Amino acid sequence: MPNKNLQAFTKLSQKYVRRFTNYTKNQKAFSLFLMVFAFALVAFPLVKIAPVLISKNGQPTMADASDAQSIYLLGKTYFKSMLIIFSSLIFLLGWNMNIRFKGFIVNFLGFRESEPMLNFAFLWVIASVFMGILDTLGMLPEVTGQITLARGGKVMLILLLIGLVLSFIEVWKGASKNSQKTKILNIVDDEAPSKRGDGKRVLQHLFDDEDLEG
Secondary structure, X not given: XXXXXXXXXXXXXXXXXXXXXXXXXXXXXXXXXXXXXHHHHHHOEEEXXXXXXXXXXXXXXXXXXXXXXXXXXXXXXXXXXXXXXXXXXXXXXXXXXXXXXHHHHHHXXXXXXXXXXXXXXXXXXXXXXXXXXXXXXXXXXXXXXXXXXXXXXXXXXXXXXXXXXXXXXXXHHHHHHHHHHHHHHHHHHXXXXXXXHHHHHHHHHHHHHHHHHO
């Protein structure tokens, strides 16, 4: 039984490795970003809370760093935010790394050519959720200085910024290509009426000659 499971895992791994090697350079970079970002969201704490200790004279003092409590994104504290972030991330992983899922979305929603824009849009949704969390954390130091963004949260934000930059670059490249195509189509459309007009003038001239001969 363990051998069968190992063989199945090996076969599945080889399948995804072959698929990954067929990706373009930009697709490889974005897929690696998604995997690293997903790992960071699960493995690193988002918020650090240090308890406040009251000294004998009644003054609050800072607790040791070892006594600080870490809050992860996978928990009840940020449950609603977690649902939005991970549902968006799962969609991005499926859209960029699973052919069947991508085919289902294409058939169901009917779009295909806006892949960079879709990646950027879902990352922007994730960024919007993080902005709400950061705004709340930014307000807390006015009340207490013990609740701060953990190092893991900073890593998540840096990775998210990298992903937004990568996806925005792809959107910019796609927009430039579409702009060139639009210019070509406009040139063709501008030339077409003149050719049709020339043909009409030739036919009109022929009919005018026939009338004169008649």
